Amino acid sequence: MRIVESFPEHDLTARARLRNAAIEIFAASGFNASVRDIATHAGVSAGLITHHFGSKENLRHECDLEVVRQYREIKSNGVAMTPTQSIAIISETNEYAPMLVYILRSVKDGGLAGREILEHMIEEAIVFSEEGVATGVVRPSRDPASRARYLVTSGLGGILLQLSLRAELDIGKLDLSEIGPIVRGIVDDVTLPTLEVYTEGVLADGAYLDEYLRVAANQNGQPAPRSETERKK
């Protein structure tokens, strides 16, 4: 007996193995990796990729979907937390390394998977912040959505930047087994200053914030409202 619908059910098909090989190569070598490299790594010929996926772009798209699915699956078991913590936890399981690096690369250059996961993290941060405010752990904000977006993008962006400096993400191949220690090193370095800033702030008093609020209140149309309209689209 044979399975007619080839793809959605069990993922032991050659097609799925090909896609997983692609995820690994994309993670290790970046999204400019050649289809020949992917095919070689999967032990098949280059033409088979076109045969199964039609084009490299389609293959990339299916990798995106699969990676997002994996991420959601992992995340569904745990509680909502800060992106730094999520990355730290995921980086502890070596099996997740390809997915993790794929995601980081995708976030960095604005890929579909990266956008999706980033927005997911922001949504997560919003509810996490609301809950924290309700239980008295987190301070309320004048603009909770903006703060959530800021905290997520700066947290994740900072890690990405440090990763660019430590791992040579952009040049040549990357040994996926090295990514765990590197990420954990970054998280370690970042934890103390993050906690300091999150609990004590950086500025000694509220002069700058008060000044900004005063200016923003006076000019009702510049620049705070501009940022609001821009945020909507």
Next chain:
Amino acid sequence: MRIVESFPEHDLTARARLRNAAIEIFAASGFNASVRDIATHAGVSAGLITHHFGSKENLRHECDLEVVRQYREIKSNGVAMTPTQSIAIISETNEYAPMLVYILRSVKDGGLAGREILEHMIEEAIVFSEEGVATGVVRPSRDPASRARYLVTSGLGGILLQLSLRAELDIGKLDLSEIGPIVRGIVDDVTLPTLEVYTEGVLADGAYLDEYLRVAANQNGQPAPRSETERKK
């Protein structure tokens, strides 16, 4: 009469015009732009680039040097400030758009110019923080160097991430005249949450920080000291 040493003095030489065209194209289209595109934009043939610079890599290197030089020149007039403020100020002058985007792109993919400028910003943040502590504007930190690095990388990384989302930095050409408004929009959106976090923090009390300090003090060798040794290299 003719100038023998062609390059360092006044920058009206064809070679310099070629390099400036390269900076503009790299900024508009990314570092994968072809030498033919650069040559066309400069109104010359592709072979001339090889003739003057030897290789595309060398051209890129000279662009890096020039952009860093321009950045230092602009910065030398002003006071040290946070990277977000620096970017905001530079983004207000349209003339600087190519340099600004070139820098942002270079930081994003770990280029020489990006690394140099990032380290420069961190050094700047350290002295700025020291001065602030001395005058009572900035709170002292348990690890000032780590905090400076954290603040710079998260600030700049966050802007880069938001830029990836708003401008299609990675796909196709970018209209350099649009970058000013986009960057200013990002800065506007980020200013309030930044000021909030910097003056009030995010967490309501010091429980998490105290807990971290207690754990770090107990295990003298893990993980805080690890991060110290890693930071040194």
Next chain:
DNA sequence: GATTCCACTATACGCATGTTCAGCAGATTA
């Protein structure tokens, strides 16, 4: 005025890429 020099162009070479296509081997079907 003849010669040398040099910025510059046009063409072409070698290479890597994504994709196409004719064909093959083995399982399935008749």
Next chain:
DNA sequence: TAATCTGCTGAACATGCGTATAGTGGAATC
């Protein structure tokens, strides 16, 4: 057993890339 189907291969094609090279025209030098 014969026919069919299909996952798969190997070679080839078109394209875009960085670079090498031969050649040209006009200025500088003698």
